[in-house]
Amino acid sequence: MSTEASLRGKLSKKLKLAVNTSNNSKKGKAQARRKNGLKGDLKTKEFQSGEQGNGWEFDEGKNMKPLGSNGRKKRIYAQAEQKTDGKVKSYLGTSTRASRKAAKKVNSDEFVKENTSDRSMWVSNATSQAKRSSSSKIKITKEKVQLSNAKGKAQGKEMGKIESVMIDDSGNGLSKKHRQHKAELSKGKKQKVVSPLNSTKGKARDKTGLDDDLEMQDDQTKKKKKRVIRIDPYDTSNKRLDDGIVIDGSVKKKKKELEEKPEMSKNAQFRAIQPSPSILSFVEDNLLGRRRLIELKRAGYNIDLSAPLDNVPFSTSSERERIEENIFRNKLEFFAAAKVSSSFPPPNLPEIAFAGRSNVGKSSLLNSLTRQWGVVRVSDKPGLTQTINFFKLGSKLCLVDLPGYGFAYAKEEVKEAWEDLVKEYVSTRVGLRRVCLLIDTKWGMKPRDHELIELMERSQTKYQICLTKTDVVFPIDVARRAMQIEESLKENKSLVQPVMMVSSKTGAGIRSLRTVLSKIARFAKL
Numbered sequence: 001m002s003t004e005a006s007l008r009g010k011l012s013k014k015l016k017l018a019v020n021t022s023n024n025s026k027k028g029k030a031q032a033r034r035k036n037g038l039k040g041d042l043k044t045k046e047f048q049s050g051e052q053g054n055g056w057e058f059d060e061g062k063n064m065k066p067l068g069s070n071g072r073k074k075r076i077y078a079q080a081e082q083k084t085d086g087k088v089k090s091y092l093g094t095s096t097r098a099s100r101k102a103a104k105k106v107n108s109d110e111f112v113k114e115n116t117s118d119r120s121m122w123v124s125n126a127t128s129q130a131k132r133s134s135s136s137k138i139k140i141t142k143e144k145v146q147l148s149n150a151k152g153k154a155q156g157k158e159m160g161k162i163e164s165v166m167i168d169d170s171g172n173g174l175s176k177k178h179r180q181h182k183a184e185l186s187k188g189k190k191q192k193v194v195s196p197l198n199s200t201k202g203k204a205r206d207k208t209g210l211d212d213d214l215e216m217q218d219d220q221t222k223k224k225k226k227r228v229i230r231i232d233p234y235d236t237s238n239k240r241l242d243d244g245i246v247i248d249g250s251v252k253k254k255k256k257e258l259e260e261k262p263e264m265s266k267n268a269q270f271r272a273i274q275p276s277p278s279i280l281s282f283v284e285d286n287l288l289g290r291r292r293l294i295e296l297k298r299a300g301y302n303i304d305l306s307a308p309l310d311n312v313p314f315s316t317s318s319e320r321e322r323i324e325e326n327i328f329r330n331k332l333e334f335f336a337a338a339k340v341s342s343s344f345p346p347p348n349l350p351e352i353a354f355a356g357r358s359n360v361g362k363s364s365l366l367n368s369l370t371r372q373w374g375v376v377r378v379s380d381k382p383g384l385t386q387t388i389n390f391f392k393l394g395s396k397l398c399l400v401d402l403p404g405y406g407f408a409y410a411k412e413e414v415k416e417a418w419e420d421l422v423k424e425y426v427s428t429r430v431g432l433r434r435v436c437l438l439i440d441t442k443w444g445m446k447p448r449d450h451e452l453i454e455l456m457e458r459s460q461t462k463y464q465i466c467l468t469k470t471d472v473v474f475p476i477d478v479a480r481r482a483m484q485i486e487e488s489l490k491e492n493k494s495l496v497q498p499v500m501m502v503s504s505k506t507g508a509g510i511r512s513l514r515t516v517l518s519k520i521a522r523f524a525k526l
């Protein structure tokens, strides 16, 4: 018996040893697989519930063998469901970071619905239909899952408590392509993690969120890069003339014109005029142009008087007796008006006529010259003077106020009649010694002025240019206008130099004009 007992003891020891070695070999295999397959990514703890139906079975040799290793879909049924504090806990295989990530990807409310209703889910290929195309990868990931299940099984026992886990066949070892594919799939769906997550889950979520954000940023940058600005070929607003895009014909024309004719504008031309020193000194001596009252005061003129510059400096008298030229001290008397040439009075006196466009200041000048305000009617409405008005100045001179031409508030035929009358008068009038052609300093000469000049040139009527309303422009512009006219008419034979400059309002240049005109009366012989 003792030998039998000792034999039995030895046998049992051997059996135990055999069992231990088989167990050790299983553990070694699992460890080897883990090393080879998980690539160090499955470092997080996985939990496996149950010994059966969770991806493992024992073969005939009592060796543990993963289920579904033939590549088939494997369905895992939740073995139990515990409702504690109102939360649904699903008992599933692993909860690796990879699986959680994949689960997040799949996410989806439908998934959760399915999960909570059937208490079952597809372990493999449950994430997306697109993944089916990459079957080889799926196989690899299946292995990873199974290994993780093994690990979970080993550790789950120790933990004794199993929480919700989501299994997916997509592991951490996903290739770049796979990730891109995931990103594409996740485009439409917003990711949500429904099941309660532990701290590692949170980290995984953060990481995956970061990855997805980066991917989204990449997509956005790609979109930004791809953004193309469409140019309307017919819209010339944003085009440079030399950008090579076909431009409208009119624009081309303008460009050509600019290149060919670098013409200065009329204003620029006017500003470029350099008046002669004599003109400039005349303007300054007579205080022509727009002046400040303080300047007139300093020069000794009494600004309380009308036409103060027509008075003697430092004098308070403005009576006509103080006029230097005797002839202009005479009383101005209206004696004839003519609408037609047959109504002209007999030419008994030498005549000085005042011609010019409507509203240029003809009638005002007559009043200023004689310092008899109101004898000749004045109006700011062009076309007041509609007849040729004859004024006697004493017994030696006749001043003639002509109707204006050009712009006037009158019918065309009436204006034409006035023009014809003026033309007839200046070209045929016996006794006409001089025509003062009045030009508005601001606007200069107009075509109608040139017409009349031509006529007077043809009829050899002496005429002198007189710039009016000099007080509305700067002194330099008065000088420029005088210079401009002198230059343009210097070839004209009937023109009497110099160009006179006056202002009926301030009286500037009036005395000079009187001096010139009084000479006519003095030497006039009828």
Ligand SMILES: Nc1nc2c(ncn2[C@@H]2O[C@H](COP(=O)(O)OP(=O)(O)OP(=O)(O)O)[C@@H](O)[C@H]2O)c(=O)[nH]1
Pocket (backbone or CB within 6 Å): 356, 357, 358, 359, 360, 361, 362, 363, 364, 365, 377, 378, 379, 380, 381, 382, 383, 384, 385, 402, 403, 404, 405, 468, 469, 470, 471, 472, 502, 503, 504, 505, 506
């Ligand atoms: N600032 C300024 N205004 C003036 C001057 N001379 C005349 N005026 C004004 O110009 C306007 C026209 O003056 P008129 O003397 O009637 O002109 P006109 O050439 O006789 O006009 P028609 O009779 O229509 O041809 C009036 O309002 C005058 O006050 C001047 O030297 N300076």
Ligand SMILES: [Mg+2]
Pocket (backbone or CB within 6 Å): 362, 363, 364, 377, 378, 384, 385, 401
């Ligand atoms: Mg008038």
